Amino acid sequence: xxxxxxxxxxxxxxxxxxxxxxxxxxxxxxxxxxxxxxxxxxxxxxxxxxxxxxxxxxxxxxxxxxxxxxxxxxxxxxxxxxxxxxxxxxxxxxxxxxxxxxxxxxxxxxxxxxxxxxxxxxxxxxxxxxxxxxxxxxxxxxxxxxxxxxxxxxxxxxxxxxxxxxxxxxxxxxxxxxxxxxxxxxxxxxxxxxxxxxxxxxxxxxxxxxxxxxxxxxxxxxxxxxxxxxxxxxxxxxxxxxxxxxxxxxxxxxxx
Amino acid sequence: xxxxxxxxxxxxxxxxxxxxxxxxxxxxxxxxxxxxxxxxxxxxxxxxxxxxxxxxxxxxxxxxxxxxxxxxxxxxxxxxxxxxxxxxxxxxxxxxxxxxxxxxxxxxxxxxxxxxxxxxxxxxxxxxxxxxxxxxxxxxxxxxxxxxxxxxxxxxxxxxxxxxxxxxxxxxxxxxxxxxxxxxxxxxxxxxxxxxxxxxxxxxxxxxxxxxxxxxxxxxxxxxxxxxxxxxxxxxxxxxxxxxxxxxxxxxxxxxxxxxxxxxxxxxxxxxxxxxxxxxxxxxxxxxxxxxxxxxxxxxxxxxxxxxxxxxxxxxxxxxxxxxxxxxxxxxxxxxxxxxxxxxxxxxxxxxxxxxxxxxxxxxxxxxxxxxxxxxxxxxxxxxxxxxxxxxxxxxxxxxxxxxxxxxxxxxxxxxxxxxxxxxxxxxxxxxxxxxxxxxxxxxxxxxxxxxxxxxxxxxxxxxxxxxxxxxxxxxxxxxxxxxxxxxxxxxxxxxxxxxxxxxxxxxxxxxxxxxxxxxxxxxxxxxxxxxxxxxxxxxxxxxxxxxxxxxxxxxxxxxxxxxxxxxxxxxxxxxxxxxxxxxxxxxxx
Numbered sequence: 079x080x081x082x083x084x085x086x087x088x089x090x091x092x093x094x095x096x097x098x099x100x101x102x103x104x105x106x107x108x109x110x111x112x113x114x115x116x117x118x119x120x121x122x123x124x125x126x127x128x129x130x131x132x133x134x135x136x137x138x139x140x141x142x143x144x145x146x147x148x149x150x151x152x153x154x155x156x157x158x159x160x161x162x163x164x165x166x167x168x169x170x171x172x173x174x175x176x177x178x179x180x181x182x183x184x185x186x187x188x189x190x191x192x193x194x195x196x197x198x199x200x201x202x203x204x205x206x207x208x209x210x211x212x213x214x215x216x217x218x219x220x221x222x223x224x225x226x227x228x229x230x231x232x233x234x235x236x237x238x239x240x241x242x243x244x245x246x247x248x249x250x251x252x253x254x255x256x257x258x259x260x261x262x263x264x265x266x267x268x269x270x271x272x273x274x275x276x277x278x279x280x281x282x283x284x285x286x287x288x289x290x291x292x293x294x295x296x297x298x299x300x301x302x303x304x305x306x307x308x309x310x311x312x313x314x315x316x317x318x319x320x321x322x323x324x325x326x327x328x329x330x331x332x333x334x
Numbered sequence: 335x336x337x338x339x340x341x342x343x344x345x346x347x348x349x350x351x352x353x354x355x356x357x358x359x360x361x362x363x364x365x366x367x368x369x370x371x372x373x374x375x376x377x378x379x380x381x382x383x384x385x386x387x388x389x390x391x392x393x394x395x396x397x398x399x400x401x402x403x404x405x406x407x408x409x410x411x412x413x414x415x416x417x418x419x420x421x422x423x424x425x426x427x428x429x430x431x432x433x434x435x436x437x438x439x440x441x442x443x444x445x446x447x448x449x450x451x452x453x454x455x456x457x458x459x460x461x462x463x464x465x466x467x468x469x470x471x472x473x474x475x476x477x478x479x480x481x482x483x484x485x486x487x488x489x490x491x492x493x494x495x496x497x498x499x500x501x502x503x504x505x506x507x508x509x510x511x512x513x514x515x516x517x518x519x520x521x522x523x524x525x526x527x528x529x530x531x532x533x534x535x536x537x538x539x540x541x542x543x544x545x546x547x548x549x550x551x552x553x554x555x556x557x558x559x560x561x562x563x564x565x566x567x568x569x570x571x572x573x574x575x576x577x578x579x580x581x582x583x584x585x586x587x588x589x590x591x592x593x594x595x596x597x598x599x600x601x602x603x604x605x606x607x608x609x610x611x612x613x614x615x616x617x618x619x620x621x622x623x624x625x626x627x628x629x630x631x632x633x634x635x636x637x638x639x640x641x642x643x644x645x646x647x648x649x650x651x652x653x654x655x656x657x658x659x660x661x662x663x664x665x666x667x668x669x670x671x672x673x674x675x676x677x678x679x680x681x682x683x684x685x686x687x688x689x690x691x692x693x694x695x696x697x698x699x700x701x702x703x704x705x706x707x708x709x710x711x712x713x714x715x716x717x718x719x720x721x722x723x724x725x726x727x728x729x730x731x732x733x734x735x736x737x738x739x740x741x742x743x744x745x746x747x748x749x750x751x752x753x754x755x756x757x758x759x760x761x762x763x764x765x766x767x768x769x770x771x772x773x774x775x776x777x778x779x780x781x782x783x784x785x786x787x788x789x790x791x792x793x794x795x796x797x798x799x800x801x802x803x804x805x806x807x808x809x810x811x812x813x814x815x816x817x818x819x820x821x822x823x824x825x826x827x828x829x830x831x832x833x834x835x836x837x838x839x840x841x842x843x844x845x846x847x848x849x850x851x852x853x854x855x856x857x858x859x860x861x862x863x864x865x866x867x868x869x870x871x872x873x874x875x876x877x878x879x880x881x882x883x884x885x886x887x888x889x890x891x892x893x894x895x896x897x898x899x900x901x902x903x904x905x906x907x908x909x910x911x912x913x914x915x916x917x918x919x920x921x922x923x924x
Contacts, residue, residue: 083710083718086794090722093798101806105827108742109811123739123809130729137696137725144703145718148639149710157900157907158705162645166701167694171648174693181736182686186679188738193675209593252593253501254605256670256745260811260824263742269605269672270500271588287822291745291813293494295501295594296420299817 084146091138095131109260112286112307114243114279116263118188126181197277201247203236207255207268210297212236212288216317223247229320236288237316240280240307249273256292259305267292280307362471364463365883369470370449371776374769376473377441378853384432385843390417390425396829396836398818422817423492424508430495431480431512434623435519438757440473441765442626443526443561447554449776451530453874453881454551456539456890461532469525476518483511494815496616499586499608503578504593510579513572520565520572527558527565534558539873541892545650546911548872548896549643552650553629556657560618560625564661568615571608578603609671613664621660624756625653627764628695628724631717633896634771635699637870638714639706640907642897645698652691652698659688669740678737685735692728696721707900707907711868712786716767719794720760727755730805745815748808754801766793766849773853774867778879779860782852789848796845799838803831869908871896876912 101107108120147153204215204223214236218227238244248257250268257276258265266276288303308316363369386405393402394417406415417425448466452459460466483490488506491497502509534547534555547555577583584591584600586608591598636643643649665673665681699721708714730752734740743749766789773781812825819825866875873896877886890912898909903916 083715086791087718087722089795090726090798094726094802097802097806101809104831106806106810106831108809109824119738119742122736123733123742126733126736126739130732134725134729137700138722140700141703141718141722144700144706145708148703148706148708150640150707151710153707155705155707157639157641157707159642159900159902160644160705161642161897162648162698162701166697167645167648170697171690171694175687175690178686178689178732181732182683185682185736185738189675189679189682192738192741193678252591253504254498258745258811258813260742265670265741265744267671269588270591271601271604272606272672274672287824289811289813289822289824293423293426293498293501293815296418296423296492298423298815299419299819300821302821 080151081146081149084142084149087138087142087145091135091142094134094138098127098131111261111263112280112282112284113262113264114281115188115192116261118191119263122185122188129177129181196275197243197245199243199245199277201275202238202244204247204249205236205257205268206248207250207252207257207290207294207301209252209295210290210301212257212290212301212303213251216320218317218321227321229317231320234288234303236303236305237313237320238280238305238307239310239313240283242310243277243279245275245277247273247275253294254292255290255294255301258289258291259286260289261286265291283307283309362467364459364467366448366452366460366463366466367776367881367885369466370445370447372470373440373444373448373473374776376477377437377445380432380436380477381441384429384437385846387425387429387432389840389843391422391429392836392839393417394422394425394817395819396833398820417817419817420489420492423494423815424489426815427491427494427512428480428484431491431516433757434495434619435516436473436477436480438623438761439519439523439619442623442761443523443530443554443557444470444473446550446626446630446765446768446772447526447530447557449772450550450874451533451554452537453775453877453885454548454872454896455534455537456542456873456886456892457533457537458884458886460529461536462529465525465529469522469529472518472522472525476515476522479511479515479518483508483515486511496612497575497608498612499575499578499605500588500591500593502575503586503591503598504596510576513576513579517569517572520569523561524565527561530554530558531562539890539892542873542911543892545647546892546895548629549632549646549649550626550629553625553627553653556653557622557625560622560657560660564615564618567611571611571615574611575608606668606671606673609668609673610664613667614661617664617667618657618660620753620756621656624761625656627720627761627768628653630768630771631720631764632699632702633872634713634717634767635702635721636897636899637771637868637872638709638711638717639703640709640899641702641706642899643698644701644704645694646895646897648694649698652694655691656688659684659691663688666735666740669737670744675737682735682737686732689728689732689735692724696725696728711770712781712783712790713767713771713868715787715790715794716763716770719790720764720767723755723759723763723797726802727752727760730755742811743808745813746808747804747812747814750814751801751804751808754804759797759801763793763797766790769853771868772874773856774863775874775877775879775881777857777860778863779856780863780867781856781860785848785852789845789852792845792848793842796838796842800835800842803835807831866910869906871898871908871910873911876910 206213214231216229217223248268250270256267285306290301401415486507490508491512493502493505574585582600584603587603589601663685666685669678863879892911900907901909
């Protein structure tokens, strides 16, 4: 067992790669994506995963090779008395620099699309983070927020039409929260005193988790919501139903 | 220069002569080696406390809301050992606080910086020994404030180690103590960093040019610069938050701020301002927490590969580059904070670029191993594992540097995996290696190498079992700082994996007993070490083990850099920095 430590270090790339290969069989992976832009994020994630994976394997194998070949107990070769190599330094500076710059430029378009090019639409709902709940305010028939006919819901259930781009106005009533929809690859901190908009297009019907991803106090763990993506018709019907709901109608006035 | 040294020396002797009582020698010592060891012991104790806090977190993630046996009371859980949600947020906050401010920063700069800088540059002490002593004693108010905050009403800080307002402004008393404690750590670091810079610039032995300094010293030097320039911002921000909490200002509060069933009259501020100020310090602090470890690993690798460090100057330029770029990447912590996305883009480019110097360093470490004659001593194993683990921690950083992927993995366990690979698998492993390596110089005895290897083997296996699966947790979006993630449908299937990780975490902490016994036992039973047990070139190995007051029993004169292993000029495979070249030796004998 003169090469015991080489075998130990060999476990790193083997275990490292195996973990990612086995994980999908245990259903541990990027959660199901139901958004239009999510594919871009997932592709970028996988691209970086393969790229860093290749670098990971290559560098680990150089390390393992050295630990085996130049093991002082077995190696008969004299030590190469070298202080470095100018040519090598240039190669391993330029190669990663070019790769990193490539990633930097390659992902700009996606970032700009998700964050910097808002569609010309009015917000379909206002989301307010509040210790420890997500509140939703729909503009009602006049399509204007903060008017008499607004529909306010505090039950943590968000209804949205699928297959169309929706704009959400998001803010916070007290501390920082983060509006995280894992299945839509969306996460945005909400900041009191700051109104932000976010937009996305769901491509499937269904119900998904709304997670608070920013520590917001003792009840952070229970600040849980659900989002329901439905047909446009169903959505309109749901809005009408919520508008008729006397209890919530009253709560709107209470909140002023 | 030499006259200055001699003067300082005689002063020291005068002082030493009339004040050599127990208190002056071991408690209020001015000797950099004693101060270094004081830092080392303090940080090791806090390392244990921080580890206990981590176990509280791991228990809750594996067995949510189940009473925690035995340790429950130690980690501040409620009666019966159940971890209440506010206790959980306290655990995550204080685990990070303790590990960062009381362990990693003081063990690198405080313990090893203090112990090694004068020895490695050939000085008899720090430039300002009194300031050095104060830098240790200013840690104590911090220890008392933050340690004591566990016992005040409402408990210790619960706003995360990042202390984001408005939550932190509305938090209970523990937060004020936390802010004051961190400020004292800052004062201590500031005193240390001024001293380190002055000492390294002014007190090098004759012949010790800047480019003959070991990488450890270069890293300490750059770290000191980072601290000196970044800390004032954190200190100012800390006082602003204290003012918001106690004096009714509103730097970080928007109009009409209410939270935690409290309202604040003030407003007109901006919560994001804190994040900018905090990360302006805390991003450079990330490098404060890794650069000295990199430096020490470089020295250990070269010594046990019996080969010169590959690319010394590129290494120096790399850490300088990291220091420069380190000041313009803080915004990558804020990609989804609500900061202008345009600004995010420029921070993204700077962040991608800062990966470059780290890559260059990694390649140079591999180059150092290539063609060497590796001796697998315990310190060497820790050093090699640092390189292996740092590759993982470095590469996972690229995922979050890329802004679109960061949207998804921000605040998930992917981040937790990333910084634990850098800070535990990286820095902590380097610190273990450094302790095994410099222990003979500190205490004059060797640590047990076989038990050191057992310690290394178990730690290496277990840490990967604890931290590697965090990558795939994060890939599924598993959020950090969440007391009970399993109530979300998306994360329910992750419970068994978390249980496995927690079991490994408990084992990982448990087996550290091997290290503790080896560390303390070797002080009494370890074989006596000579001056240079590792046949190392470093200047510190020419001093007696342990070095007496004033360090060197001769005037060191430096002829070369510290990495001339296996030089064809000499018979042995090492060539100490103080050994005159052969022709010079002949001249002097004639």
